[in-house]
Amino acid sequence: MPHPETMPIGVFARRSGLTPSALRFYDDAGLLRPAEVDPVSGYRYYRPEQVARATALCRLREIAMPLATAASVLDAGPxxxxxxxxxxxxxVTGKAAAVRRTAALLTSSLTEVPSLPIxxxxxxxxxxxxxxxxxxTAPEPGPAVLAGLRVEAAPDTGTLALTATDRYRLATRTxxxxxxxxxxxxxxxxxxxxxxxxxxxxRTARVRLSATPYGVRIGLGPGREDAHCRLLPGxxxxxxxxxxxxxxxxTRVTLPKDRLLRALEEHPGERITLGTTGGGVDITLDDGDRPGRRLPAAVTGRTLRVRFALTTxxxxxxxxxxxxxxxxxxxADRPATVRSADRGDxxxxxxxxxxxQPARSPSHRSGADPS
Structure with missing residues (x-):
């Protein structure tokens, strides 16, 4: 009879996140032996304290760790x-980066159309x-273009505009x-x-951007291999x-960047309330009622109290x-703009x-929903 504290393989599989077939495989590989095996039926039984090792093994395999290395991790100290x-x-990440570079180079060579200088x-x-x-931008479910960088070349103005946006922010530089x-x-x-x-x-003094049907080629100069980035659909x-x-x-507030950054970094909450006054801006705690820090600032327009997420x-x-x-x-519920006081690019x-409420995208107020 199995020990009363042990559990059959099906129950242990549900608790550990591994399938019964995976548990049998890891038993045969010597990574996760059952606590008991019925000599007649061959049924495997596991103890509760084995759940932690099984869960760790599951996570190690999720990051594609080889069995031999996983065994070393499980048996090693912290x-x-x-x-x-x-x-x-x-x-793994090094190999993934190399694969991306090779794939971009491959796709750029699939067409005989010459690259277009940008x-x-x-x-x-x-x-x-x-x-x-x-x-x-931040990784999140949604269209791939929301994790991309929009590049726009304009010969009439002689400029190159870079723009990125997700559901919370939009940034553009010319x-x-x-x-x-x-x-x-x-x-x-x-x-x-x-x-x-x-x-x-x-580390490159001058780079040259050129476009192919599938990506952008980044020329790094004589004697160096070009880099490639793929274009995103959508x-x-x-x-x-x-x-x-x-x-x-x-309302417009102008103040030293370093003072505002220091105040944001020292703020104890995840949300920040900015309250404008005639001679400055008050940075208070989440409810906006408890005392915070006042920063001298040039303020024009009406008095406002606006709450932001620190991560935004x-x-x-x-x-x-x-x-x-x-x-x-x-x-309080309209998009705000952050830029340099003397440079608008x-x-x-x-x-x-x-x-x-969570932060919302500026597009939700502009009639152009990126989703």
């Missing part, structure tokens, strides 16, 4: 186990702009390349692939309509250009939140 997991993740830019400037704008774009072009580039290349781009939200639909601000407001402020940041507020739109 520090060694963490080292083994980190080493495996580094190996623009030439200073590498450090482009890398900074990419990282600044991509703060307006660059003026040393060499004006020769051809009008627009496409949405995979944000993760481009983000992974920013360190390489930053229609990018009409960000120009979003920005044009915002309307004029009712902080990236918008931290990426703003220049020593002073300008907040254009339009009401980077603009971020963020949505406030209500007392019990």
């Amino acid at each position: 520090e060694e186990a963490a080292r083994l997991v980190d080493a495996h993740v580094a190996e 623009a030439a830019l200073k590498g450090p400037v482009l890398a900074d702009a990419v990282e600044q704008v991509l703060t307006a 660059l003026t390349p040393p060499e004006a774009p020769a051809t009008a072009w627009a496409g949405t580039v995979d944000g993760d692939e481009l983000r992974s290349l920013t360190s390489v781009i930053r 229609e990018f939200p009409d960000h120009r309509l979003m920005l044009a639909s915002l309307g004029e601000p009712t 407001l902080h990236p918008a402020v931290s990426t703003a250009l220049g020593p002073e940041v300008m907040l254009d507020l339009r009401g 980077l603009t971020t739109v963020v949505m406030p939140v209500g007392p019990d």
Whole structure:
């Protein structure tokens, strides 16, 4: 008879997240032996304390860890186990990045159509702009283009516009390349692939962007292999309509960027209430009633109290250009604009939140729903 504290394989499978067939396989592989095996029926029985090992094994297999390495992790101490997991993740992500690069190169070579020159830019400037704008995206279910970076070349103005948006923010920056774009072009580039290349781009004095039917080629100069990013399918939200639909601000706040950032970083809550006064802005706790911190600021327009999620407001402020940041507020439930007080080529739109509401996309108020 099995021990009264043991459980049959079906019950143990439900508790551990592994299937009975997987448990039999891990028994044969020596990774997870049952506590008892009925000598007559062959039924396997497990103890409650084995659930933790089974759950860990399930998670290790979910990250594609080989059986031999998984066995070492399960039998190692905490520090060694963490080292083994980190080493495996580094190996997997490195291979994934190499696969993405090779796939982009392969797809770009599937057509005989020559690449179309887009623009030439200073590498450090482009890398900074990419990282600044991509703060307006976050991994979440939805259209793939909401994780991408929209690139638009305009020969008539001699500029290259970078735009990104998700359901909470919108950021756009306009660059003026040393060499004006020769051809009008627009496409949405995979944000993760481009983000992974920013360190390489930053170390390149000048990069040349060119378009193929399936992606964007990033020329890194003589003697260096070009990098590639694939284009994302789907229609990018009409960000120009979003920005044009915002309307004029009712209140404008201008203050030093570093002081505002410090206040946001030291704020103990996840939501921040900004209250404008004649001589500054009050940063208070979630309910907006308890004392907070007053920051000197230049304020014009009517008095407002607007609540933001920290995860929405902080990236918008931290990426703003220049020593002073300008907040254009339009009401407690209207999109706000964050930009530099003296440079207008980077603009971020963020949505406030209500007392019990999640942040909403600026598009929800502009008539262009990205979903």
